[in-house]
Amino acid sequence: MHRRSILMGSAALAVPTIARAANVEVTVLYSQPGLYKEAHETIVREFAKREPSITVRLLAPTRAYEEAASAVLRGAVTNSIPDVVYNGTNLLHLFVDRRLAVPLDPYIAADEGFARDGYIPAMLSTGHLGGHQYAVPFALSTPITFYNEQLVRRAGLDPDAPPADWPGMLDWAQRITALGAPAKGIDIKWQTTGNYLFQALLFSHGGKLLSEDGKRVGFDSPEGLRSFQLLREMVTRGGMADATAEQAMQDFIAGNIGMHLTSSANLNTLMAQIGERYTLRTAPFPVPNPDARIVSGGAAATLFSRTEDKRQAAYKYIRFATGPIGQTIMVNHIGYLPCSRVAIETPELLGNYYARDRNTRTSLSQLPRATGWLGFPGPNSLKAIDAVYAAMEATVAGRSTPEQALARSVEQVNALLPR
Amino acid sequence: MSDLALAAPLSRPLPKGILLAGPAALLMLLLQIGPLVLVVCAAFTDWQLGGEAPNFVGLDNFRALIADHDFQASVLVTARYTLMVVPGALLLGLGLAMLLQGARRGRTVYQTIFFLPYIATLAAMSIAWQMLLHPSFGPVNQGLAALGLPVANWLRDENTALPVLALIGIWHETGFAMVFFLAALTSVPTELHDAARIDGLGGGWDRFWLVTAPHIAPIALFVLVVLTAHAVMVFDTVALLTQGGPGNATRVLLFVIYQEGFSFFRTNVAATATVFFLAITLTLGMLQLRLGRRGGAA
Known part of the structure; x- marks a missing residue:
């Protein structure tokens, strides 16, 4: 057996190689081809060079995480689940509750290279459920603040000192809105799938999604109320419009919105679309205190193979894609957060990338405070997400007060959780 | 043997x-x-896509669905949509058909123009409507603003979203109704009109009610049922333009089924809603069949 050491040797695929069987084929499904296509194809090419006995076949990608999930569930019925699927980390419950996802713990335990590759614990935790590691994060993001330097300056504010907390943020938003139409102070992309920004508000205030026993909601709390209140204050004080996510993004790109709070994953798109129109800056997500938790979510590789030889092969591929080299390829193509400390700190890998552009470092700086993007347990998981979405929508539109929105979402989600 | x-x-x-x-x-x-x-x-189990072996749960799903606020809302929304689209498309279709029947020239041209929206894929047309209705750079709002009239974010406003979708529905279905009415009007014997005129029924309205209406009534009934079936089955515009929102304002039945089945993965709930939906469409289908027979006989 010849095992080449790859760059620095840190990323060697260190799973003890069992007698090489004939060629094993691993099928892989991912979503959002517009974003991920090149990255995944490059990773598969690089992997093929290093592991010629494993053929990784990328299946026709699905448009969104939910569709990939749907493909997995259909595959369970027709016995054709892909071996590896890049799932939205908040959808993990779906596959764990139905006992489809294969726990990775035994493979990680037998893998000496795992510790060496410096997986960041906070990020690994996004693939952790019920005491097992079911997924390894591939491309994560955290919510950050994007802002329009020129608009901020026009409002007489200092773009080099963005506010770190909510009072400061709302103050900025108010001053920018005061410039008059079409200027709007702030927008938060509350529509993001899986209540991502709601969880950002909730967790950064120290709130919980679920109670300790997981049978009731945990956001029936001052922190939960605060989250809805902030949403409302952004409308009443910060000039946020009741618009669709697309409309708000177009408005921000057009230069009409001062601050746009959304996933750091939008960085590349925003930079490309804003171009020379104005200077795009980024700042950490506003939080009540410096060590507040920041929700982190995105795509994570989940293992579904039914046979042991496929699992072994698929695990090797997962390790490569989420290891230093795979992560370097991923970041260079799409700018999500890598989960490997080795990749971040090695200049030849991503060190230089982060040194080049300050905007890319914002999300990275929040990494140590990352906490998982959570889903609700049980068969009504996604319906519960929709209930919270409806409460946020009603708050933004002014149809409900924050108190009413909280009460209604708490009641609805409680009814949807398994007893 | x-x-x-x-x-x-x-x-x-x-x-x-x-x-x-x-x-x-x-x-x-x-x-x-x-x-x-x-x-x-x-619909009678707790089975969800990809889940383990199903358990029989009796009428639990039906009970839960009927108690579900979103589902109740969707029945109402579908009814409201139907009540707006069906009369609208029916009357406009009839009106256009009568105008066209009286037209001496260009009848086929107009006929084609009015029928075009029905042939055009509603999905593709929805994108065009989305552009027209965009709150800041859509021609609808720009036109209204130029006239000094109030503008709105049509598809994001609870009060306007459903009426706007219904307008699109009427725009789409009118051609369909018109073609049927045109055929029916052509079948009214001209001698009857002549006879009516000789009998002293000079006014258009009198002749319409006494001569035309009885003749086209069976077709009108048939068109009514088909339009109702179409309206109950509305999905494309909702899925593409509003996703059931804002709030529950445009969450129609078919969209609820889609959402439960393919977004929430609650297969059993989706199946239960489908059974409910099937009951409605089957009733309409049977009505259509019966009216079709009667229409054929008449």
Whole structure:
């Protein structure tokens, strides 16, 4: 057996190689081809060079995480689940509750290279459920603040000192809105799938999604109320419009919105679309205190193979894609957060990338405070997400007060959780 | 032996008949009846896509669905949509048909123009409507603003979203109604109109009510049922333009089924809603069949 050491040797695929069987084929499904296509194809090419006995076949990608999930569930019925699927980390419950996802713990335990590759614990935790590691994060993001330097300056504010907390943020938003139409102070992309920004508000205030026993909601709390209140204050004080996510993004790109709070994953798109129109800056997500938790979510590789030889092969591929080299390829193509400390700190890998552009470092700086993007347990998981979405929508539109929105979402989600 | 000899002539027509009807029947069984039975069965279980073996839960799903606020809202929304689209498309279709019937020239041109929205894919047309209705750079708002009239974010406003979708529905269905009415109007014998005129029924309205209306009534009833079926089955515009929002304002029945099945993965709930939906469409279908027969006879 010849095992080449790859760059620095840190990323060697260190799973003890069992007698090489004939060629094993691993099928892989991912979503959002517009974003991920090149990255995944490059990773598969690089992997093929290093592991010629494993053929990784990328299946026709699905448009969104939910569709990939749907493909997995259909595959369970027709016995054709892909071996590896890049799932939205908040959808993990779906596959764990139905006992489809294969726990990775035994493979990680037998893998000496795992510790060496410096997986960041906070990020690994996004693939952790019920005491097992079911997924390894591939491309994560955290919510950050994007802002329009020129608009901020026009409002007489200092773009080099963005506010770190909510009072400061709302103050900025108010001053920018005061410039008059079409200027709007702030927008938060509350529509993001899986209540991502709601969880950002909730967790950064120290709130919980679920109670300790997981049978009731945990956001029936001052922190939960605060989250809805902030949403409302952004409308009443910060000039946020009741618009669709697309409309708000177009408005921000057009230069009409001062601050746009959304996933750091939008960085590349925003930079490309804003171009020379104005200077795009980024700042950490506003939080009540410096060590507040920041929700982190995105795509994570989940293992579904039914046979042991496929699992072994698929695990090797997962390790490569989420290891230093795979992560370097991923970041260079799409700018999500890598989960490997080795990749971040090695200049030849991503060190230089982060040194080049300050905007890319914002999300990275929040990494140590990352906490998982959570889903609700049980068969009504996604319906519960929709209930919270409806409460946020009603708050933004002014149809409900924050108190009413909280009460209604708490009641609805409680009814949807398994007893 | 004599039994066989007796049976043979009786059974002879069977194989040929089965041979001819077999493929179609098999396909229908496989592609229509089969899935339908599965859906109905799933409505009585806790089965969800990809889940473990289902358990029988009786009427639990039905009870939960009827108590579900979103589902209740969707029934109301679908009813409201239908009540706006059906009369609108019916009357406009009839009006256009009568205008066209009186037209001396360009009849086919207009006929084609009015029928075009019905042939055009509603999905593709929805994108065009989305552009027209965009709150800041859509021509609708720009036009209104130029006239000094109030503008709105049409598809994001609870009060306007459903009426706007209904308008699109009317725009889409009017051509369909018109074609049927045109055919019906052509079948009204001209002698009757002449006779009515001789009898002193000079006014257009009188002649419409006494001569035309009775003739086109069966077709009108048929069109009414078909339009209702179409309206109940609205999905494309909702899925593409509003996703059921804002709030529950445009969450129609079919969209709820889609959401439950493919977004929430609550297969059993989706199946239950489908059973409910099927009951409605089956009733309409049977009505259509019966009216179709009567229309044919008349």
